Amino acid sequence: xxxxxxxxxxxxxxxxxxxxxxxxxxxxxxxxxxxxxxxxxxxxxxxxxxxxxxxxxxxxxxxxxxxxxxxxxxxxxxxxxxxxxxxxxxxxxxxxxxxxxxxxxxxxxxxxxxxxxxxxxxxxxxxxxxxxxxxxxxxxxxxxx
Numbered sequence: 001x002x003x004x005x006x007x008x009x010x011x012x013x014x015x016x017x018x019x020x021x022x023x024x025x026x027x028x029x030x031x032x033x034x035x036x037x038x039x040x041x042x043x044x045x046x047x048x049x050x051x052x053x054x055x056x057x058x059x060x061x062x063x064x065x066x067x068x069x070x071x072x073x074x075x076x077x078x079x080x081x082x083x084x085x086x087x088x089x090x091x092x093x094x095x096x097x098x099x100x101x102x103x104x105x106x107x108x109x110x111x112x113x114x115x116x117x118x119x120x121x122x123x124x125x126x127x128x129x130x131x132x133x134x135x136x137x138x139x140x141x142x143x144x145x
Contacts, residue, residue: 010046010084011077012036015133017056018072018126026058026065046084053083073127078118080126 016032029047033040047066050056057069068075 004085006046007081007084009036009038009043010050010080011129012038013043013046014050014055014068014075014080014126015129017066017068018130021068021072024067026063026067028065031065050080050083053079055080055083068126071127072130073125075126076122077124077126077129078121081121 013032013036016027016035020027029040029043032038033043047056047058051058051066051069054069055075056066058064058066
C-alpha cells in the first residue's frame with residue numbers, strides 16, 4: 001500500500017477539522033489550505049468527496065465552512081482511505097500470462113499483507129491521530145529561561 005498525495009491531503013484536512021471538533025466551529029477551506037499548505041481548489045474537491053461519503057458536513061453562511069460529520073473517534077482511517085482511494089485497492093498482478101506456483105504464492109502473500117494493512121487502518125481513528133500529533137508536539141516544545 002502507498003500513501004497517495006490525495007490521501008495525505010485528505011488526512012491533513014480531517015486532522016484540522018478533528019482538532020476543532022470540540023468547539024463546534026466550522027473551518028473554511030482557505031484556513032485549512034493555509035495551515036496545511038494544500039492548494040485551495042484541490043482541497044475543495046477532496047472535501048466535496050468527503051462530504052458525499054458522510055465524513056464531513058458543510059455549513060453555509062458568513063461563518064460557514066466544514067465540520068466533521070461524526071466524532072473523530074468514530075471515523076476510522078480505513079473509512080477515509082475507502083472514500084478517497086476506493087473500497088477495493090488494486091490486487092497485485094504479475095505481468096505474465098502464465099501462472100506458476102511461485103507467482104500464486106507471492107500474490108497470496110501480497111493479498112495477506114494488504115488485508116493486514118486494512119485491519120490496522122480499521123483500528124485507527126482520527127482521534128488516535130490527533131492524540132499522536134499532540135504527543136509529538138509536546139515533545140517538540142522546549143522551555144527557555
